[in-house]
Amino acid sequence: MVIVSFMKEKFGFGTIASMVITGLLIDLILGTKLLPVPSHFALGVLMLLAGLFIIALGSYFYMKTAFGAGLRDNLMVVLNRITKLPIGLCRGIVELAVTLIGWLLGGMVGFGTLIFGIAIGFCVQIIFSLFRFDAAAVQHETVRQTITRLKNIKPFYKRRT
Numbered sequence: 807m808v809i810v811s812f813m814k815e816k817f818g819f820g821t822i823a824s825m826v827i828t829g830l831l832i833d834l835i836l837g838t839k840l841l842p843v844p845s846h847f848a849l850g851v852l853m854l855l856a857g858l859f860i861i862a863l864g865s866y867f868y869m870k871t872a873f874g875a876g877l878r879d880n881l882m883v884v885l886n887r888i889t890k891l892p893i894g895l896c897r898g899i900v901e902l903a904v905t906l907i908g909w910l911l912g913g914m915v916g917f918g919t920l921i922f923g924i925a926i927g928f929c930v931q932i933i934f935s936l937f938r939f940d941a942a943a944v945q946h947e948t949v950r951q952t953i954t955r956l957k958n959i960k961p962f963y964k965r966r967t
Contacts, residue, residue, distance in 0.1 A: 807877060809881065809884070810877060810880040810881060810884065813880075813884045815875075815880045815883065815884060815946075816874060816946045816947065816948045817874055817948060817949065818872075818873045818874020818946050818947050818948055818949055818951075818952060819873045819874055819947075819949055819952055820868050820869070820871065820873035820874035820875060820876070820946070821874035821875060821876060821877065821880070822874070822949070823868075823873075824868070824875070824876030824877070824879075825876065825877070828876075841853075850918075851921075854918055854921055854922070855925070858922065858925050858926055858929040859929050859932075859933065861926065861929070862926065862929035862930045862932070862933040862934075863933050865879055865930060865933070866933050866934060866937055866939055869939075869941055869944060870939065870944070872944050872945060872946050872947055873946065873947055873952060874946045874947065874948070874949075875941075875944075875946060878897075878900050878901070878904065879897075879941070881900045882896045882897045882900050882930075882941070883896075883941050883942050883944075885899060885900065886941065886942050887942050892931055893930060893931060893934055893941055893942070894927040894928055894929075894930045894931025894932075894934070895927055895931075896927070897926055897927040897930045897931075898923065898924060898926065898927025898928070899927075901922065901923040901926050901927065902923045902924070904923075905919060905920070905923045
């Protein structure tokens with residue numbers, strides 16, 4: 807958050823939702839055993855790859871709303887703006903840096919973690935290119951801007967037709 811704030815990226819409802827809802831959803835999915843544990847290595851790799859594209863597509867949809875990007879997505883955008891490197895490479899750099907920091911702090915890093923760190927950038931690049939989405943061009947709203955805008959919206963029953 808410090809780096810993102812220093813680079814003057816905005817925090818919005820999307821940023822807050824990314825921090826709170828992501829963890830809650832993961833806990834819910836794992837707790838309910840909604841997704842099966844793959845019985846074969848190849849099936850596990852296929853599920854991981856499908857998940858990577860789902861995450862990339864989700865990043866596209868929520869970043870496109872301009873309600874604020876999550877912290878890693880904000881770092882990806884900052885890195886893209888500064889270096890002009892492709893957005894997918896920037897995402898990969900961010901993920902691998904976060905993985906390294908987590909490992910240095912004592913976290914576990916497995917095969918799936920490494921695949922994710924390397925492959926998420928490619929998936930983001932493919933999805934963003936497919937939809938011709940320039941994440942660095944999006945001007946996200948702050949929480950205050952969103953609240954102000956919502957206050958100024960007239961209820962449908964008070965609008966003129």
